[in-house]
Amino acid sequence: MSKLDKESHIRYIASLDSKRDDYEYWLSEHLRLNGVYWGLTALCVLDSKTTFNRSEIIAFVRSCWDFKAGAFAAFPGHDAHVLTTLSGIQILAIYDALDVLLEKPGDGRDNSDSSNSSNMKTQCVAFLRSNQLSDGSFQGDRFGEVDTRFVYAALNALSILGQLTPEVVDPAVEFVKLCYNFDGGFGLSPGAESHAAMSLTCIAALAVVNKLDALSPEQMENIAWWLCERQVPEGGLNGRPSKQPDVCYSWWVLSSLAIIGKRDWIDFDKLREFILHSQDPKRGGISDRPGNEVDVFHTCFGVTGLSLMGKDNLVEIDPVYCMPASVTQTFKKYPYHEQ
Amino acid sequence: MHGIKRRELTQEFLSKKRARDAEKIVTYRTLTKRVLDAKNEENYTLENLNATTRLLELNPEFNAVWNFRRDTITHLKDELDVVFWDQEIRFTTQQLKLFPKVYWIWNHRVWCLNAYPGSPVEKWQQELLLVNKLLTMDARNFHSWHYRRVVIKRLEQMTRTSLNQQELDYTTAMINANISNFSAWHLRATLLPKMFALSEIPNVKDFIQKEQRYITNAMFTDAEDQSVWYYIKWFVKSDCVLKVLSTEEYKIMLQELKDGIVMINLDEMEFSGKENMWCLKLLCFLETIQVEELGLDIDAMKPEYLRKLVSFDPLRKNRYRSLAEKKMILSRRDAC
Numbered sequence: 001m002s003k004l005d006k007e008s009h010i011r012y013i014a015s016l017d018s019k020r021d022d023y024e025y026w027l028s029e030h031l032r033l034n035g036v037y038w039g040l041t042a043l044c045v046l047d048s049k050t051t052f053n054r055s056e057i058i059a060f061v062r063s064c065w066d067f068k069a070g071a072f073a074a075f076p077g078h079d080a081h082v083l084t085t086l087s088g089i090q091i092l093a094i095y096d097a098l099d100v101l102l103e104k105p106g107d108g109r110d111n112s113d114s115s116n117s118s119n120m121k122t123q124c125v126a127f128l129r130s131n132q133l134s135d136g137s138f139q140g141d142r143f144g145e146v147d148t149r150f151v152y153a154a155l156n157a158l159s160i161l162g163q164l165t166p167e168v169v170d171p172a173v174e175f176v177k178l179c180y181n182f183d184g185g186f187g188l189s190p191g192a193e194s195h196a197a198m199s200l201t202c203i204a205a206l207a208v209v210n211k212l213d214a215l216s217p218e219q220m221e222n223i224a225w226w227l228c229e230r231q232v233p234e235g236g237l238n239g240r241p242s243k244q245p246d247v248c249y250s251w252w253v254l255s256s257l258a259i260i261g262k263r264d265w266i267d268f269d270k271l272r273e274f275i276l277h278s279q280d281p282k283r284g285g286i287s288d289r290p291g292n293e294v295d296v297f298h299t300c301f302g303v304t305g306l307s308l309m310g311k312d313n314l315v316e317i318d319p320v321y322c323m324p325a326s327v328t329q330t331f332k333k334y335p336y337h338e339q
Numbered sequence: 340m341h342g343i344k345r346r347e348l349t350q351e352f353l354s355k356k357r358a359r360d361a362e363k364i365v366t367y368r369t370l371t372k373r374v375l376d377a378k379n380e381e382n383y384t385l386e387n388l389n390a391t392t393r394l395l396e397l398n399p400e401f402n403a404v405w406n407f408r409r410d411t412i413t414h415l416k417d418e419l420d421v422v423f424w425d426q427e428i429r430f431t432t433q434q435l436k437l438f439p440k441v442y443w444i445w446n447h448r449v450w451c452l453n454a455y456p457g458s459p460v461e462k463w464q465q466e467l468l469l470v471n472k473l474l475t476m477d478a479r480n481f482h483s484w485h486y487r488r489v490v491i492k493r494l495e496q497m498t499r500t501s502l503n504q505q506e507l508d509y510t511t512a513m514i515n516a517n518i519s520n521f522s523a524w525h526l527r528a529t530l531l532p533k534m535f536a537l538s539e540i541p542n543v544k545d546f547i548q549k550e551q552r553y554i555t556n557a558m559f560t561d562a563e564d565q566s567v568w569y570y571i572k573w574f575v576k577s578d579c580v581l582k583v584l585s586t587e588e589y590k591i592m593l594q595e596l597k598d599g600i601v602m603i604n605l606d607e608m609e610f611s612g613k614e615n616m617w618c619l620k621l622l623c624f625l626e627t628i629q630v631e632e633l634g635l636d637i638d639a640m641k642p643e644y645l646r647k648l649v650s651f652d653p654l655r656k657n658r659y660r661s662l663a664e665k666k667m668i669l670s671r672r673d674a675c
Contacts, residue, residue: 021361023359027400030400077379078402079403143406145442145446181525182528183525183569183572188481192488193526194525228655229565229655240521241519241565241569242519242521267656280345
């Protein structure tokens with residue numbers, strides 16, 4: 001297949017919420033808010049943002065509020081997590097609806113007093129900060145799982161909210177530096193093997209807080225080398241040496257390279273070919289690799305990867321936030337300067 | 340969804356699936372409602388604990404249910420005996436065997452071990468057996484490797500004994516079983532600096548020589564695999580080597596490695612008519628150390644290697660071009 005079938009991908013994403021007869025639909029509730037973010041981001045890149053109903057989606061985001069933890073869960077009645085809190089905030093930001101967070105949680109009708117300390121924004125910020133541990137890392141929730149994914153998610157969310165502080169940023173940067181490995185990749189925690197997804201979370205975490213200079217020029221060169229070695233002869237990118245290629249690494253690897261200014265160190269045409277071969281020509285959507293079952297996650301990272309390469313006339317995506325560049329332009333960039 | 344083959348579904352298959360799904364959906368949603376209601380009401384009972392078992396068997400990724408399970412166990416702690424805890428650990432073992440890549444199960448496993456009455460050292464030791472088994476099933480599962488690090492760290496804290504040598508032996512066994520197991524090479528490269536720092540290697544110079552023979556043997560065994568090349572790249576720049584070898588010994592080591600790589604490359608040329616990309620990449624890398632860090636006056640082959648790489652490894656041609664340009668800028672600056 002030599003062309004990106006935009007129309008069928010848009011139809012595929014639009015159809016996701018109508019699959020309630022499928023058992024799998026219910027089994028994936030714990031990823032619903034993340035799924036909405038992946039779907040919406042893909043639609044934005046495909047220049048079809050209005051395919052989703054804005055007010056319905058915003059109402060769904062609100063309904064995912066976890067009153068006990070004071071942040072967003074994946075689905076109503078589930079538990080808040082750093083990852084899903086980021087998804088909720090990203091969706092609101094894409095809809096230019098961050099003001100919703102200035103309201104109290106609930107149906108939103110009772111008040112919209114922004115000075116009230118218990119509005120959702122204040123609670124989200126407190127939740128994110130409370131999950132930072134003494135070594136600068138972040139746990140995903142109160143049960144203590146630590147992973148560089150959560151560092152990135154927390155810094156990303158705080159950045160969107162304009163609430164980064166040196167108290168949060170400086171130790172987080174120190175932690176990220178410890179996750180750097182000799183081969184030029186990053187692991188999920190200090191000592192863990194390099195993995196392309198964790199490399200993105202570390203590089204983008206540093207970029208979000210404007211601290212890429214925490215890495216030495218030699219490290220940068222090593223990082224770029226390790227990342228470009230992820231491209232395999234089939235054209236796709238893998239996450240670690242001797243592993244199979246997977247469309248989602250089109251995002252993890254390419255956005256990392258884009259952030260450090262080495263986007264063209266891989267072959268765009270070969271990668272594009274791999275992504276396009278992973279489309280489902282009949283039902284739309286993109287899978288992890290050619291011939292496999294599609295899903296919204298790989299559809300998102302397939303089209304965002306193509307956008308990073310400037311291919312197929314797609315809307316520009318920001319490699320640091322994985323959101324449309326037109327949205328992220330409006331974010332206040334750290335370090336904040338007094339106006 | 341990773342690695343699920345796309346199938347052409349017939350209408351007949353679809354309608355059968357719909358019928359089957361309809362039943363499963365009712366069971367799943369009823370159970371989900373029951374558990375989430377109990378969670379919301381903070382109703383911590385053994386019955387609800389058993390309901391979470393059934394639900395997690397249907398969906399091991401349901402994190403809110405794992406959370407409720409832990410809260411329930413914490414509340415019932417005083418009523419629960421060792422038999423319960425052993426059963427809880429067995430439950431996560433079953434789950435991990437079925438779903439070895441689900442973060443939440445690994446997370447629950449660590450929680451269980453920490454919450455186990457007294458968190459005895461024997462329990463943590465048994466964990467190594469589990470990890471060994473899972474790494475036999477999938478030698479690259481990074482969850483297993485991560486959990487292994489967690490367990491080892493904990494055992495070292497509890498017993499105040501370094502397990503570095505044991506772990507080094509484990510990496511040797513794993514690499515000997517499959518030389519492309521980069522996860523094992525990775526662990527090896529993180530262990531050696533610790534062992535050198537703790538003086539756990541009796542004769543360091545001897546060790547470095549042996550290690551050089553080991554990696555030389557590995558690169559001759561499978562020159563197509565990236566793992567050993569990454570390891571060599573680390574080895575020649577690591578403090579383990581730099582602080583132990585004299586400059587003269589270091590120069591000799593680099594030259595020996597280069598000679599070996601040139602030989603592998605020639606063999607491959609003879610065999611397949613093509614040069615080995617990784618040989619060329621490493622030759623560039625080693626020559627850069629010789630010239631830029633040691634100031635050796637040798638015949639510079641790097642421009643030639645880079646030129647070849649542009650055509651043999653076109654996916655990364657822009658990297659090679661950029662390295663070649665940088666080289667030219669440097670030499671022009673020298674000429675001024």
